[in-house]
Amino acid sequence: MLEPATIEIVGASRRYGTIQALDNVALTIDAPATGLLGQNGAGKSTLMKAILGLVRLDTGDLRVLGHDARREGEQIRRRIGYAPEHECLPPELTAADLVRHLAELRGLSRADAIRRASEVLFAVGLEEERSRVIGSFSLGMRQRVKIAQALVHSPDLIILDEPTNGLDPTQRNEMLDVIRRVSRDLGVRVLISSHILDDIRRTCDAVVVMRAGAVTLARPLQAAAGEADVLRAETVMEAAPFVARLVAAGLACDPIDERTTRVTIRSDRDREQIRDAAAETGVGLLRLHPDGPSIEDELLAAIG
Amino acid sequence: MSAAKIHDVRYRPFDGEQKNSTRRAVLSMARWSALRALGARRPWTAKIVPVGLALIALGPAITALGVKALLGTNITQQLPGDIVPYAPYYQLIGFVILAYAAIVIPETICPDRRSRVLDLYLSTALSPREYVAGKILASLTPLLAVTTLPLVFLYVGNVFFATYPLGYVQGHLREIPAIFGGGLLIALVYTLLGLAIASLTSRRAFATVGFVLLLIVSSLVSGVLSHVANLGPNARLFNLQFLPVWLAQKMVGQTTSVINDGPLAPMQTPDLSLLILMNAILIVGSLAILFLRYRRTDA
Numbered sequence: 246m247l248e249p250a251t252i253e254i255v256g257a258s259r260r261y262g263t264i265q266a267l268d269n270v271a272l273t274i275d276a277p278a279t280g281l282l283g284q285n286g287a288g289k290s291t292l293m294k295a296i297l298g299l300v301r302l303d304t305g306d307l308r309v310l311g312h313d314a315r316r317e318g319e320q321i322r323r324r325i326g327y328a329p330e331h332e333c334l335p336p337e338l339t340a341a342d343l344v345r346h347l348a349e350l351r352g353l354s355r356a357d358a359i360r361r362a363s364e365v366l367f368a369v370g371l372e373e374e375r376s377r378v379i380g381s382f383s384l385g386m387r388q389r390v391k392i393a394q395a396l397v398h399s400p401d402l403i404i405l406d407e408p409t410n411g412l413d414p415t416q417r418n419e420m421l422d423v424i425r426r427v428s429r430d431l432g433v434r435v436l437i438s439s440h441i442l443d444d445i446r447r448t449c450d451a452v453v454v455m456r457a458g459a460v461t462l463a464r465p466l467q468a469a470a471g472e473a474d475v476l477r478a479e480t481v482m483e484a485a486p487f488v489a490r491l492v493a494a495g496l497a498c499d500p501i502d503e504r505t506t507r508v509t510i511r512s513d514r515d516r517e518q519i520r521d522a523a524a525e526t527g528v529g530l531l532r533l534h535p536d537g538p539s540i541e542d543e544l545l546a547a548i549g
Numbered sequence: 550m551s552a553a554k555i556h557d558v559r560y561r562p563f564d565g566e567q568k569n570s571t572r573r574a575v576l577s578m579a580r581w582s583a584l585r586a587l588g589a590r591r592p593w594t595a596k597i598v599p600v601g602l603a604l605i606a607l608g609p610a611i612t613a614l615g616v617k618a619l620l621g622t623n624i625t626q627q628l629p630g631d632i633v634p635y636a637p638y639y640q641l642i643g644f645v646i647l648a649y650a651a652i653v654i655p656e657t658i659c660p661d662r663r664s665r666v667l668d669l670y671l672s673t674a675l676s677p678r679e680y681v682a683g684k685i686l687a688s689l690t691p692l693l694a695v696t697t698l699p700l701v702f703l704y705v706g707n708v709f710f711a712t713y714p715l716g717y718v719q720g721h722l723r724e725i726p727a728i729f730g731g732g733l734l735i736a737l738v739y740t741l742l743g744l745a746i747a748s749l750t751s752r753r754a755f756a757t758v759g760f761v762l763l764l765i766v767s768s769l770v771s772g773v774l775s776h777v778a779n780l781g782p783n784a785r786l787f788n789l790q791f792l793p794v795w796l797a798q799k800m801v802g803q804t805t806s807v808i809n810d811g812p813l814a815p816m817q818t819p820d821l822s823l824l825i826l827m828n829a830i831l832i833v834g835s836l837a838i839l840f841l842r843y844r845r846t847d848a
């Protein structure tokens with residue numbers, strides 16, 4: 246049987262007074278790690294809470310792991326781990342005690358909760374510090390505790406709301422490594438929200454961009470295998486022999502002017518053909534860059 | 550040569566059983582909250598107040614039994630009444646019960662609001678109602694120990710020092726359920742009142758002061774109504790300081806003390822039906838505040 250998509254949203258809207266937090270959002274999320282990108286107030290947190298079944302939609306349908314978020318919030322929360330953006334850890338508890346406590350609330354027996362707390366704290370790199378009180382932790386360590394508690398019951402999906410907020414560059418790098426490890430090595434699907442493009446690029450396979458409560462872009466972060474990519478080649482000399490050599494090699498070329506040519510490539514081998522053709526014809530390759538906007542340009546335009 | 554590799558990530562998906570029942574969630578929340586409020590797994594300073602108050606509550610029982618032990622059964626049998634009877638015991642430890650409710654009960658919910666850990670709890674399958682039920686149980690159980698155990702200790706001691714222990718039990722059989730019922734009533738009323746007030750703030754100190762102020766104001770109002778408006782003993786229905794205690798005393802039954810002075814002096818109390826009504830109002834009102842404060846505001 247076909248597994249349901251991680252998240253399916255159709256026509257989801259939610260208004261708080263005069264603010265349209267979600268505006269007719271339609272979306273399917275199915276990548277191992279998906280980034281929710283947008284400026285503060287774009288609607289990311291509202292969408293995450295709607296996915297958790299903690300915010301009721303005014304209109305539209307939302308299905309998470311095959312469950313209806315409107316009616317089956319409890320079942321959804323049993324299969325999801327959530328790490329909120331804000332400070333939410335009791336400072337007087339040790340990391341192990343907190344994770345254990347939340348594991349028991351999620352239905353694990355005491356023995357299982359103790360074992361799992363140790364496993365997940367190890368997985369996020371906090372094994373040595375597990376018996377220290379959270380109040381003595383750095384911000385980066387507290388973020389790791391949030392991820393550990395979200396993983397403790399082995400969820401199918403974890404939702405991380407702005408996990409790198411307030412971290413210094415070193416802590417941020419460590420946190421991004423942990424998140425990548427969760428989706429790649431531990432096999433848990435991840436939905437991460439951020440307003441930092443680089444965080445999403447480094448941790449996710451797909452991105453959803455939100456602006457003013459609406460989805461402005463949803464796409465994979467890597468071009469699919471075999472998908473055509475159009476490059477623009479600029480040469481120092483007249484490009485005619487270079488173009489002829491490329492056409493002979495089977496590449497589609499579209500000269501723009503004497504020294505600029507649009508070349509369609511389908512693989513890294515085609516890219517090497519361009520390099521070799523420039524060397525053989527001696528035209529002097531000045532620049533080789535994507536024709537049209539790059540993924541970054543596209544994402545930045547979508548963020549607004 | 551083998552090409553085997555060891556991958557030690559010490560993490561594997563959890564394949565054990567996840568029991569998702571309301572009872573389990575409530576009990577788990579209650580256990581952790583009670584342990585935290587009583588200072589478990591925390592520095593010794595956090596244990597002083599709850600343990601100290603519980604020991605003070607035992608004080609009169611220990612003293613009464615100590616006097617019996619010193620004087621001997623022959624002398625104490627000739628006294629016109631008990632040294633410390635069961636019913637006035639509540640009056641005697643009233644300040645301990647109130648101090649416990651004012652200081653220890655806010656500890657169960659105020660830190661959660663302050664550290665905003667509620668968002669984490671509600672992202673599990675725990676519902677706000679289960680959360681509140683867990684917190685009530687966490688606060689009620691230790692307070693129940695304070696209101697009940699000293700009287701149980703006193704009862705057992707009285708049986709031990711009686712000339713005919715079996716005869717004492719037969720003569721005081723009615724007191725056994727009454728001790729537990731009265732203790733439960735006092736613990737329930739002050740637990741719910743304490744939690745309701747604590748639910749209005751994230752600061753423990755504000756909750757403690759709020760609870761004490763409410764008791765003082767209610768006592769003043771009751772005094773004014775009793776003396777100025779000349780409403781008699783029924784004006785004391787507004788005195789939250791004694792409301793559940795008087796009802797518990799009526800449940801246990803008034804007995805004579807050899808000391809008819811100070812906190813052991815008999816008090817004129819309101820009518821039984823009015824006492825039941827006011828205590829019921831207090832319980833329902835406190836529950837309403839609690840569940841309103843913790844209702845799910847959205848989904």
